[in-house]
């Protein structure tokens with residue numbers, strides 16, 4: 001089927017010109033002239049791609065605003081910005097906010113067609129990649145080498161065989177679901193089912209039906225019996241994902257179900273006895289939810305028999321290289337593409353970045369790099385191939401070639417500047433741990449201490465966390 005492209009520009013001539021170029025190549029097109037018509041057209045039917053002018057007259061939002069609105073609904077549809085004279089900076093900003101590329105006015109038809117076909121190809125690969133990832137099955141092991149992750153793994157190994165209920169907290173994308181799958185996989189229920197009930201996306205009106213199931217109606221063909229997740233998870237594990245979003249009325253019912261290891265189906269009242277281990281996750285502060293009257297305290301104590309916390313990725317930067325290589329391997333395997341090396345400099349830049357989206361963001365970045373990074377599969381990924389927000393976090397020492405500051409200094413000061421930046425970057429990589437940093441940079445611990453003091457580098461001397469041990 002032909003790709004359909006939405007052209008958003010306030011000038012009818014430009015829209016007609018672009019439409020002509022695209023339809024000669026067999027693309028279908030639609031047009032919009034301002035924010036409202038663009039968003040309406042987008043909602044009416046998702047296009048394969050959007051070509052979007054930055055500066056629009058008589059429009060509620062400019063190109064950047066429209067980009068944000070479209071991406072909040074559908075982040076995978078590629079958007080190509082059209083920049084006029086004086087809007088290049090905005091175009092660069094648009095790329096930082098997720099636009100695929102930009103094209104400058106006046107443009108040649110060949111260039112437009114090239115960018116369009118590349119954007120469509122990249123979107124196709126991304127789609128295939130995530131489909132393949134789903135087929136490859138979810139992770140059931142927390143990958144990582146840092147002290148905090150080692151401690152978490154050790155706690156999981158200890159709690160998994162006990163059958164206790166576990167509440168897993170931590171920020172979005174940090175790996176809470178992976179931790180839950182790991183608990184199930186290492187428990188005596190490993191051969192039983194593992195089901196996830198996402199409390200955040202479920203319609204509150206359908207919650208109890210999903211949880212407890214429904215009895216057959218008077219006419220069982222019209223309304224057959226439907227088992228809920230508690231029943232289907234019998235002999236296995238049920239994960240209540242984002243449990244803070246469970247409606248308060250349902251919370252009371254689940255307390256009773258947990259207490260009695262049984263419940264009644266809706267619509268008929270058949271009593272069902274089940275043996276299910278319940279795990280739950282949340283990225284909210286449940287004590288604040290309890291104080292605000294949105295979460296039942298008795299449910300909290302039932303779910304949080306053992307509380308576990310998955311730390312944010314920026315609290316365990318040592319995991320970044322291990323995870324990045326792991327995802328590169330997995331992504332290459334599932335797509336059949338050749339895996340790419342990640343240069344030490346690129347990994348150091350990635351370690352310095354704060355990862356607001358945590359491991360999920362890192363995983364998506366690796367998928368993106370495998371498909372989009374320029375150069376041959378044999379070339380290592382360098383820091384300049386990283387997206388701007390990640391590259392910008394690179395330690396100053398990696399950008400020396402771009403800064404002329406060092407050339408204006410006498411040797412002693414230049415050396416000190418370099419040493420300071422280099423050691424700050426290494427400390428960041430090793431999570432502030434002096435022993436590991438000293439080991440890596442090839443200095444005695446005490447000598448490194450002295451050097452840091454001399455250079456005025458603040459260093460928290462954290463002791464290496466104990467390695468993960470089995471119970």
Ligand SMILES: Nc1ncnc2c1ncn2[C@@H]1O[C@H](COP(=O)(O)OP(=O)(O)OP(=O)(O)O)[C@@H](O)[C@H]1O
Pocket residue numbers: 138139141142143144170171172173174175176177178179281283359360363
């Ligand atoms: N330590 C890890 N090892 C391997 N993969 C991981 C790890 N942590 C996270 N992932 C991967 O990162 C992605 C996000 O992880 P997960 O869904 O477990 O996060 P979450 O904390 O449950 O997020 P949310 O709160 O948004 O549901 C998944 O693709 C998962 O496979």
